Amino acid sequence: MTRVTVSAMDHHGGRPRAERARALADALRQQITDDAFADGVLPDERDLGRRFGASRNAVRDALALLREEGLITRRRGVGTTVLLPKYAHGLDRLTGLAEELTGRGTVTNEVRVAVEVPALPAAIASRLEVPAGAGGVYVERLRRLDGLPLSLDTSYLTVDVGRAVLAGDLRDRDVFGLIEEAAGARLGRAEVAVHAVNADPGTARLLGIGPGAAVFALERLTRLADGRPVDAESIRIRADRMALRATLRRGGPRTS
């Protein structure tokens, strides 16, 4: 049998090296997220080149991109290792962070603000379907996974649910669990919009990343089982530590 010996990336041959490096970085980023490297050690440059049919220079450029993203570290004699595990938060069902990361690390929360407010910003009141004058509860938490910042969560809660949440253990618990205990029922659904933005300097400082680093900005409106919205959140998530994952089905129902 004749073996095909043409390099797997020869079709990139005429393309700028930067594009070949980007393609390789994409594949490696996904493998890091899938926890594909035993002990977090990446193969050496030669081996990576063979696996991906890429030149040594393209491999180096790809690793440089991943280092800039904060995913890997390279040390002489030690090689290339994954700096921090990258977790995939499911967008398949509604879960809190600690719940989602059960068994993968300890989530702790620095409660920066937790107060009842006499009036809600108009845009928030409208999302929560209450008059601004009904007031509510505002909670801001810096969430850490195994001691390192992961996300900055800000929540506006309706006043009834919010008061119960204020009385709960905001340092160690997901807000979702506290809401469900207060309501005596499971949550229903949430509408989520995911944005990618460059971190402003203040957020970057809190999250321990460089200013301008790409982060997720999630807007999430969570409802009780009866459909009533109770929690309007804005969440900044470090994109070097977390990816979002979903399984999409063809021809499934479109939910508005």
Added chain:
Amino acid sequence: MTRVTVSAMDHHGGRPRAERARALADALRQQITDDAFADGVLPDERDLGRRFGASRNAVRDALALLREEGLITRRRGVGTTVLLPKYAHGLDRLTGLAEELTGRGTVTNEVRVAVEVPALPAAIASRLEVPAGAGGVYVERLRRLDGLPLSLDTSYLTVDVGRAVLAGDLRDRDVFGLIEEAAGARLGRAEVAVHAVNADPGTARLLGIGPGAAVFALERLTRLADGRPVDAESIRIRADRMALRATLRRGGPRTS
């Protein structure tokens, strides 16, 4: 009746102005994505301040953030307007871009590469569950919405499906539709991982954004109805033009 006159954002009072600006920017970004401003014109600074209970300075800082993100433009005498509509691509079901944006604009594709390749990169072959030597088809397209770059899509397809896609109208069609025509059946499901990264200079140039701008990097593996994977994609999406949207349900089944 006594009206509560305390500012809705007084609980931010002691916080750095940057944090109040970020909260306001978050609310406005979401409203832009929801197409909440008639004719794309934002209220003036005074009105925004009133609506959000925010100081004029915080309003100005928030608008500066959104301008840096490329969402709005500000002109003396005209005011603040949405620069480009921001679309929300559903993560609820599996749809192609043109399909998703039906009625909202015209998607055209610049086909940069469309070739059969004799061997696949090992990481891609493994995702597609074929030997690397089975070869495949590589397609790279710069996708535009109403003439402006929206995403850079790279696909590795299995050789059987890929050949049919190569024979199809890659300039004007979604790959999904071409696959379904070739297979004579609907697609099944896709696993998607969403990353946020800073655009490398080459990608930034192609997409018409500044180097380092936050973009989505999607890895999507699409399967036929019988479960066989046929399309492994890496997609860069301009985050100033698109958000991702999902509805999450509590206690729903976890799909792996």
